[in-house]
Every structure is written in structure tokens, then in C-alpha cells.
Amino acid sequence: MNDSEYQHKLDEIFVRFPSVQNTGFGEAYKPGLAHMEEFDAMMGNPSRDFRSIHVAGTNGKGSVANMLASAIAATGLKVGLYTSPHILDFRERMRILDGASEYPVYLISKEDVREFLSVREDDFNGLNLSFFEITTGMAFWWFSKERVDIAVIEVGLGGRLDSTNIITPEVTVVTSIGLDHCAQLGDTRAAIAGEKAGIFKPGVPAVVGTRDAETAPVFEAAAAAAPCPLVFASEVLSESGTGSEKLLANAEIPAFQTLYRTGRIAQLLKEMDLKGEWQEENLRTMLTVLEILGVEPTEEILQAIAHTAHRMDFHGRWEMLQRDPDMLCDIGHNPPALARNFAELERYMADGLYDSIIMVYGVMADKDLDGIIPLMPQEATYIAVAPDTPRAMKADILFEKLSAAFPGRVLLGGSVASGLNLASGLAAGSSRPLIYIGGSTFVVSEAVAALRGLQTT
Numbered sequence: 001m002n003d004s005e006y007q008h009k010l011d012e013i014f015v016r017f018p019s020v021q022n023t024g025f026g027e028a029y030k031p032g033l034a035h036m037e038e039f040d041a042m043m044g045n046p047s048r049d050f051r052s053i054h055v056a057g058t059n060g061k062g063s064v065a066n067m068l069a070s071a072i073a074a075t076g077l078k079v080g081l082y083t084s085p086h087i088l089d090f091r092e093r094m095r096i097l098d099g100a101s102e103y104p105v106y107l108i109s110k111e112d113v114r115e116f117l118s119v120r121e122d123d124f125n126g127l128n129l130s131f132f133e134i135t136t137g138m139a140f141w142w143f144s145k146e147r148v149d150i151a152v153i154e155v156g157l158g159g160r161l162d163s164t165n166i167i168t169p170e171v172t173v174v175t176s177i178g179l180d181h182c183a184q185l186g187d188t189r190a191a192i193a194g195e196k197a198g199i200f201k202p203g204v205p206a207v208v209g210t211r212d213a214e215t216a217p218v219f220e221a222a223a224a225a226a227p228c229p230l231v232f233a234s235e236v237l238s239e240s241g242t243g244s245e246k247l248l249a250n251a252e253i254p255a256f257q258t259l260y261r262t263g264r265i266a267q268l269l270k271e272m273d274l275k276g277e278w279q280e281e282n283l284r285t286m287l288t289v290l291e292i293l294g295v296e297p298t299e300e301i302l303q304a305i306a307h308t309a310h311r312m313d314f315h316g317r318w319e320m321l322q323r324d325p326d327m328l329c330d331i332g333h334n335p336p337a338l339a340r341n342f343a344e345l346e347r348y349m350a351d352g353l354y355d356s357i358i359m360v361y362g363v364m365a366d367k368d369l370d371g372i373i374p375l376m377p378q379e380a381t382y383i384a385v386a387p388d389t390p391r392a393m394k395a396d397i398l399f400e401k402l403s404a405a406f407p408g409r410v411l412l413g414g415s416v417a418s419g420l421n422l423a424s425g426l427a428a429g430s431s432r433p434l435i436y437i438g439g440s441t442f443v444v445s446e447a448v449a450a451l452r453g454l455q456t457t
Contacts (some may be wrong), residue, residue, distance in 0.1 A: 001015035006110040010090060013124075013134065029341045035127045036163045039137050042123055046144035050080065052167045053289065056155040056196045057175030059337045060209065062166050063274055063282045064175050065154045066314045067305050071290060072150060073099035074304035080143040080151030082164070084135070087316050087331075087445050088452075096146055097311065105313050108142050116141060132156050136163040160198020163408050171289050172199045172206045172228075175282065177215050178336030180302060197222035200230075205292050209232040209285040217294035233288040234281075239263075256297050258288045259307040264302070271306040276318040276330075277347075278340050316444050318344075319419045321437070321451055326354070329444045335368065336439075339375045345436060346377050354434040360419040361402075361436075362386050364441040365393040380436075382410040385419035387442035394401050428433075 008254040040047050055065045059408045062083055069081040078098040086092035107363075116138045125133055136156070143151045153169070155162045174196045175191050193215035200206045200222050208219050211232040223230035236387040237256055259265045269280055283305070287297075295301060308314060316331040318341075332341050348354050363369055376382075384399035386392040395414050402410045411426075413419025420437070427433040 006114050009114050015118055021147055032161055033166055035129060036133050036136065037166050039123060039127055039129060039133060040140065042315045043137060043141055043333060046140040046247060049144040050148045051150040052169040053152045053171050054167060054169040054199050055152060055173045056159040057198050058178035060175035060282045061154050063279060063317055064173060064286045065152045066312045067286045067308045068289060070304045070308040070311045071099060071301050073097040074301050075254055075295060077149040080148040082139040083154040085154055085441050087448055093135060094142055095101055095312065096148060098385060105316050129227050133163045140376040155199065158195040160195050165199055168201055169204060171292055172201060172204055173285065173289055174208045175285055176209050179335055190218050193218040200226045200228050202226050203228055205229045208232050208315045209281055231288060233285040236288050237284045252289045256291050259297055268302055270446060271439050273307055273309040274317060300404045321448065325433045325435055327435040329447060331444050332438060333367065333440050335371050335375065338372055342375050342377050348434065349379065355432045356430040358423045358433060358435045359383065359425050360385055360413065361439045362390045362416065363393050363398065369401055382406060383413040383422050384410060385413040385416045385443060387416055387440060387446050390441050392442065416443055417450040420447060420450055
């Protein structure tokens with residue numbers, strides 16, 4: 001098989017079956033598990049051939065899932081990881097890191113993708129599957145074929161009705177709750193929490209990142225109904241250790257709690273190649289999961305966590321793409337994620353790390369731009385761009401909207417590649433500039449491809 005045959009088969013699936021990339025969640029999202037369960041059964045139930053951890057959340061689930069996979073592989077297990085979306089290559093959604101070998105993380109092969117899409121094509125048509133259902137089935141099939149010991153499975157959207165929710169995992173995880181995809185999940189944080197709590201399973205420990213007044217009662221009610229043990233990571237692992245005795249009714253101090261008390265976790269946060277202040281919350285959540293799984297906090301485990309991005313080949317999360325000028329990207333696209341990102345940029349300016357910020361920015365047309373604009377750094381220069389997808393807000397429309405909020409500080413970039421060139425030219429006139437690329441996964445994807453001279457697949 002050559003690359004053109006692989007690409008043709010992949011393009012055919014993208015065109016024939018609704019995908020979020022092409023149509024948005026409105027058409028591509030098919031809630032309900034019946035078709036996924038039937039598809040899994042037709043394949044021989046590969047989802048049951050390996051242990052799993054299920055990770056949901058508005059933001060942070062990708063970082064937590066990758067940290068978990070890296071840490072667990074360091075115990076010597078063969079670990080699968082299923083995430084979405086991808087940055088450059090469709091195959092990034094499915095990876096394996098074998099802790100018992102010296103080989104680096106590897107993606108599903110093009111031959112395996114082609115084989116699956118060819119052999120199962122009649123099933124796709126017969127069940128009228130969505131693109132995400134097909135992809136999820138492919139991940140389960142490949143993990144079974146590769147005989148992974150355990151897989152970390154990231155929810156695509158929501159949780160309760162997500163295609164991944166046919167698994168019975170060792171632990172379920174909800175990282176955070178924010179207002180995103182409200183048309184599908186509900187227009188309050190409590191309603192969205194209810195959808196994400198839909199991954200809770202009878203007797204399976206559930207970890208929620210942070211307790212708050214609006215969502216905690218929802219999680220507690222869902223855990224009682226399952227029933228399953230529930231723990232809020234913010235009450236288990238912290239500097240003070242308050243609430244550590246609540247970990248599954250275990251009165252002993254959790255092993256990872258001692259690392260907080262000795263300052264080792266604070267040092268670990270500085271060592272991590274996943275950057276951003278919010279990684280502290282993500283780290284605490286995943287350490288709580290490791291505690292439940294009985295993973296000992298050895299230095300080898302901590303180093304695996306510290307080098308997650310490198311070990312898992314994980315990109316697009318507060319990633320420095322180049323230096324001189326510094327060029328930073330992040331796929332955060334909803335108000336909760338962007339509020340954190342923009343606050344971090346303003347902190348950089350306040351601390352004197354940079355003397356100017358140039359934003360190469362694009363959004364999808366369905367995003368709440370009116371809710372995002374008040375969060376954006378006032379002192380930045382903006383370059384309005386549009387990635388090459390029908391879902392994107394056109395660059396000239398974005399330019400007009402940003403210009404109304406930041407008069408005299410907005411330029412029209414057009415394509416992402418053109419926006420990058422414009423940003424580089426502006427950066428040449430500043431002594432310590434930072435170029436930030438974001439607003440959408442598609443913007444980041446095209447930026448990375450342009451910088452590397454690659455095409456996305």
C-alpha cells in the first residue's frame with residue numbers, strides 16, 4: 001500500500017460520514033450508544049479485551065489522559081491512548097507506549113487504518129455510523145489487536161451518550177466543567193456536569209477534579225445513583241492535605257500527598273513539559289487516579305509525568321513552537337480555557353518576560369465570540385485569520401468584530417499561513433515579542449503544518 005491509497009481511503013471516509021471537522025457537532029454528533037454497542041459486537045467486542053480509564057471534561061482531559069498514559073507505561077505496562085482531535089495526522093488519535101520496550105510511542109499504522117476502513121465498510125453503511133463512532137471502533141480494534149494491557153480513553157463530547165461510553169473502566173475521571181457545546185449538552189454548568197457524570201459506572205471509582213457549589217451536588221447524586229465511590233481531587237491532594245482521608249474511605253495519608261508536603265510536587269510542576277498554570281489542577285487530578293490504581297510515586301513515575309509531552313508526542317497545549325521570536329500555540333477554544341490562556345499572557349507581560357504580544361487568532365463561526373472578546377488581552381495586537389474549513393468564521397468578519405473591540409490594534413491576516421508571515425514581520429519591530437497562535441484547533445493545526453512545511457491529514 002502506498003501513501004496515496006491510504007489518503008484516498010481516509011478522504012473517502014471523511015467525505016461520506018459526518019465529521020466535526022467538516023460539519024460541526026450539529027450534524028456529526030449522533031448521541032446514543034446503540035449503534036456503537038452493535039458495531040463493537042460485530043467486531044467481537046474488542047472494547048472488552050483490555051482494561052481502561054475513561055476521561056471526560058470540558059478542559060484538561062487531553063493533558064490528564066496523556067499524563068496518565070505516560071505514567072502508567074512507566075510501570076512496565078503496554079498502554080493505549082485514544083484522544084481527539086488530531087493536530088497534523090489522523091493517526092495521532094490512537095497511540096501506544098509500551099513500557100516494557102525501549103521503543104518510543106507509536107501511532108496506528110497507515111496499513112492498519114486502510115485495513116480497518118476496507119474490511120468494515122459495509123458495517124459503517126449498515127449502521128449509518130458517524131465518523132467518531134468509526135474512529136472509536138478503530139481504536140478499540142487496534143488496541144485489542146496490539147494486546148495493550150490498559151488504554152486511556154478520552155471522551156469525544158459530553159459523556160453519557162458519547163460513543164466511548166460502552167466501556168467499563170477501572171476509574172472514571174471528569175477534569176473540569178465549563179460552558180461549551182451547550183446546544184448538545186445543556187446551557188448550565190450543572191446540566192453539563194450531568195452529561196459528563198454519565199460515564200460513572202456501578203462500583204467504579206470516580207474522580208472529579210474540583211468541587212464547586214454548582215456541580216458537586218450533580219456529581220454526588222450521579223455517584224449515589226450508580227452507585228460508585230466518588231472523590232474530588234481538590235480535597236484529596238493539596239499543599240495542606242485537607243480531606244486526604246476521604247480517598248475511598250481510606251484513613252491513611254495517600255502516598256502522593258507526602259510529595260506535596262515535601263515540596264516534590266511543586267518541583268515537578270516546574271519540570272513538566274506541559275506548561276501553563278492550569279496544569280497544577282490537571283496534575284492533581286491524574287495523581288489522584290494513580291493513587292486509586294495503587295501506582296507508587298517512584299522517581300521513574302514522576303519523570304514520566306514530567307516528560308509527558310515528549311514521551312507521548314503530545315502537541316498543541318501551551319506549546320512553544322519556536323524561539324526568536326517566541327511562538328506559542330494552544331488549542332483552547334472555549335471561554336474557560338481562553339480565560340486561563342489570556343490571563344497567562346497578561347501575566348507574562350506584567351512579569352516583563354515580553355514587551356509585546358501578537359495574536360494570530362481564528363475561531364469557528366459557532367463560537368461565542370462576544371463572550372470571548374472581554375477576556376482578550378487589551379494590549380495585544382491581533383491578526384484575524386480563518387483556517388481552511390467551512391466551519392470557520394471568515395477572516396474579514398472576525399477582523400470587523402475584533403476591530404470594534406480593539407480599534408487600531410487589529411490586522412487582517414486572511415489565511416493562517418499569511419497571518420504567521422504578518423506576525424513574524426511585526427515581531428521584527430519589537431525587542432521581546434511573543435506570537436500567540438490560537439482560538440481553534442484548526443488554526444493551530446495549520447500553523448504547525450505551515451511552520452514544518454507539511455500538510456494535515
